[in-house]
Amino acid sequence: MTFLQELQQQRWDDHRYYHHNRINQTLHLLSACCFVLSYVLVFINPVIAVLVGWLLAMTLRQTGHFFFEPQTYDEVNQATHDYKESVKVGYNLFRKVVLYAFFVGMPALLIISPDFFGLLTAHQDFYGIINNVAIVWLLVGIGAVLFRTIHLFFIMGIQSGLVWATKILTDPFHDIKIYHKAPYFWAKGEMYDDMSDWYEDTPQETVTHS
Template sequence: MIKNFLEQLRIQRWDDHRYYHHSRINQSLHFVSAISFLIGYVYMFIDPVFSALIGWLVSMTSRQAGHFFFEPRGYDHINHATHEHKEDIKVGYNLRRKVVLMSIWAASPVVLYFDPTLFGLVKPWASSADFMRQVAKIWLVVGIGGLLFRTVHLFFIKDVETGLVWMTKIITDPFNDFKLYHKAPLALLRGELIDPGLDILEHGLELEEKTA
């Protein structure tokens, strides 16, 4: 069972890499995101509110900016797949779902500003510092809620294992992204805007040999 879990985790990580990380700018932003997420993980044990600010203001914004603005949307010749096909088979949050999640994130400070009690759910903020800490607490709930919501959703539309594998992938992504994309900034400085995909081709050949 553990062996199958780890294999499914490997597959989800690999599909995410080969389908959604062609741009060297996107990879570099994921490297920045990974570093800041790891710092945020440390601060979860020190100051969870500050950790939420790091997670959303640095980690998530850099990560999603890479996907929204720099990742190619055209036909994927390396994987022989359209963008629409990749969006349909995406296990976690595809771009449409990310728009919803990021909209909730962006709207929450506005709602809190006009209703300091957030419909009676929180203590009213009395200063700018109080406001930021309240916002950070909301963002912490949004982050954890988004993770749990999609995990449970996958329980029903896929199966329990798929949901747990995806949750594990998301939590461990900063470690994996650091390993995968630490060379991306140097490649970008050399003028390489798109990953040539040699690792994807080599891995595909390995899979074909194993299944032949």
């Protein structure tokens, strides 16, 4: 596959396996808007950008996955939850739990070492502490993307790793595009996406797992 074809496939697999619930899709829409805002804020106030990204965008996004997305047998795709977890290119639910453990635990290290073992300037005022927490969270986010990208280089190939990194960075814009009608369907009482439109519009060669 070309780069763009694989990007389309990874996006398709992620959508059809992990975004059936309309509430989950709606939360992804809100999360995407927050991420786009954080992309803008990073050039104005990086600290606020990181806080918006982690506390709002990521929390909304993962709330949808953990609390609203069904984890039973997937009749639409004829796949078990365990199977979907095993073929997930990026961070599956187990990996996300580990990632969030780092998210919660890393700032706690600032209590032990306010200067983060000499890497930061120790602060006593509120803004300074929040600034250091934001820097630590930014490092966690960058580290998570780099770690999984490099890991994919070895298990799937360099292109697959670069495709996944591109997908992650552009997901907010893509989510707004594909989930902007989710609140409308939810309001109508359609709680689950049957993926019929997607299967009709998606080329068959992309209807495979990554």
